[in-house]
Amino acid sequence: xxxxxxxxxxxxxxxxxxxxPSRGPAKKVNNSxxxxxxxxxxxxxxxxxxxxxxxxxxxxxxxxxxxxxxFKEVNEAYExxxxxxxxxxxxxxxxxxxxxxxxxxxxxxxMSDIFEQMFxxxxxxxxxxxxxxxxxxxxHKLQVPLEDxxxxxxxxxxxxxxxxxxxxxxxxxxxxxxxxxxxxQGTGVQVHLRPLGPGMMQQIQSRCSTCGGxxxxxxxxxxxxxxxxxxxxxDKKTFEVxxxxxxxxxxxxxxxxxxxxxxxxxxxxxxxxxxxxxxxDTFQRAGVDLVMEKTISLTEALTGxxxxxxxxxxxxxxxxxxxxxxxxxxxxxxxxxxxxxxxxRPYQKGNMYVRFNVEFPDHVTxxxxxxxxxxxxxxxxxxxxxxxxxxxxxxxxxxxxxxDIESELKSRVNIAKGAGESYESDDDDDMPRGGQRVQCxxx
Numbered sequence: 001x002x003x004x005x006x007x008x009x010x011x012x013x014x015x016x017x018x019x020x021p022s023r024g025p026a027k028k029v030n031n032s033x034x035x036x037x038x039x040x041x042x043x044x045x046x047x048x049x050x051x052x053x054x055x056x057x058x059x060x061x062x063x064x065x066x067x068x069x070x071f072k073e074v075n076e077a078y079e080x081x082x083x084x085x086x087x088x089x090x091x092x093x094x095x096x097x098x099x100x101x102x103x104x105x106x107x108x109x110x111m112s113d114i115f116e117q118m119f120x121x122x123x124x125x126x127x128x129x130x131x132x133x134x135x136x137x138x139x140h141k142l143q144v145p146l147e148d149x150x151x152x153x154x155x156x157x158x159x160x161x162x163x164x165x166x167x168x169x170x171x172x173x174x175x176x177x178x179x180x181x182x183x184x185q186g187t188g189v190q191v192h193l194r195p196l197g198p199g200m201m202q203q204i205q206s207r208c209s210t211c212g213g214x215x216x217x218x219x220x221x222x223x224x225x226x227x228x229x230x231x232x233x234x235d236k237k238t239f240e241v242x243x244x245x246x247x248x249x250x251x252x253x254x255x256x257x258x259x260x261x262x263x264x265x266x267x268x269x270x271x272x273x274x275x276x277x278x279x280x281d282t283f284q285r286a287g288v289d290l291v292m293e294k295t296i297s298l299t300e301a302l303t304g305x306x307x308x309x310x311x312x313x314x315x316x317x318x319x320x321x322x323x324x325x326x327x328x329x330x331x332x333x334x335x336x337x338x339x340x341x342x343x344x345r346p347y348q349k350g351n352m353y354v355r356f357n358v359e360f361p362d363h364v365t366x367x368x369x370x371x372x373x374x375x376x377x378x379x380x381x382x383x384x385x386x387x388x389x390x391x392x393x394x395x396x397x398x399x400x401x402x403x404d405i406e407s408e409l410k411s412r413v414n415i416a417k418g419a420g421e422s423y424e425s426d427d428d429d430d431m432p433r434g435g436q437r438v439q440c441x442x443x
Contacts (some may be wrong), residue, residue: 161260
């Protein structure tokens with residue numbers, strides 16, 4: 001075809017590109033074992049593959065008494081079949097191609113890919129094979145309640161996008177012919193010159209106004225009736241988004257190639273969903289743990305109590321503080337294995353921590369005070385701490401309540417400064433006006 005390699009042949013590939021040396025009978029491609037491991041058919045959807053993997057992973061996990069080798073095999077099969085590019089390579093070339101690394105670079109393209117790797121050249125275009133240009137990705141924040149992050153859920157998301165026209169196969173013309181834009185000569189860019197001064201010009205580049213930057217412009221006589229020569233048509237699709245148990249705030253879910261095309265000729269972009277955890281009325285999340293606050297009365301803090309609360313999965317849990325155990329304000333207690341599930345290991349959970357706030361009464365009656373003193377007598381050493389052996393004692397007639405100490409202190413920051421300014425102004429009023437100041441010297 002080319003008359004042979006200019007380097008005298010390459011590693012047994014022969015003297016030319018037109019033929020390949022015989023290597024004996026073709027090796028049978030092993031492209032079914034991964035499907036058998038997961039127990040799905042070759043035409044199984046991505047959701048079916050995912051559900052099969054999740055079921056087997058829970059069953060075979062070593063922490064649940066499963067076989068470590070089988071667990072590893074299940075994960076290996078899922079890693080290949082969940083990736084559309086790796087799955088395509090596996091279906092066509094088998095397991096050996098995956099293990100040799102054909103799936104690591106985003107897929108194989110036959111002989112042209114081999115030549116590109118060896119010489120940096122390819123089979124198409126004047127400057128060699130170019131990587132496929134991709135449309136812009138669409139990033140969307142997905143508000144998720146804490147209950148869904150605990151239990152897992154499926155959300156529906158509708159999105160408007162642009163896709164290549166089915167009628168003209170994205171060419172924009174009835175005949176399927178691509179017409180180079182006459183304005184930009186196929187470059188997609190217009191160049192304008194703007195004078196800056198005598199003998200000085202500024203060159204400005206902008207997207208071509210005729211073709212929109214794609215380098216093609218179909219004449220009206222050959223325009224496709226569906227897309228009017230624009231190559232793209234509007235489309236709306238509803239996606240099912242799976243929220244996995246234990247997903248964290250800020251986690252990303254990527255829908256490959258579902259964002260549509262931002263301009264003709266580009267591969268579809270991805271939809272990237274960013275998980276945003278909604279605030280919960282009862283629980284706060286700290287990694288895999290949950291924290292809740294519980295307010296109890298002073299009586300409950302001293303004599304024990306029982307309370308119930310509703311968990312994120314709908315269970316109602318009862319917690320008992322035994323009589324005789326005193327709960328001090330700010331005390332934390334732990335409920336083991338009642339926190340968030342681990343992402344990827346939903347059978348394993350963190351802890352739940354309960355912080356107790358003790359609510360004190362606003363006042364007590366004389367009878368209540370006497371009963372408290374009887375039940376909780378003041379120690380003898382503490383009874384004399386408030387009495388000092390001094391001759392002159394000044395009575396404090398009134399002590400007031402402060403509702404918010406921070407606001408109180410902030411409001412009093414400038415009081416001393418204001419008093420100082422007032423004092424200085426009073427001194428100025430005593431000074432003579434309209435004349436020279438008199439300086440006195442002390443002898």
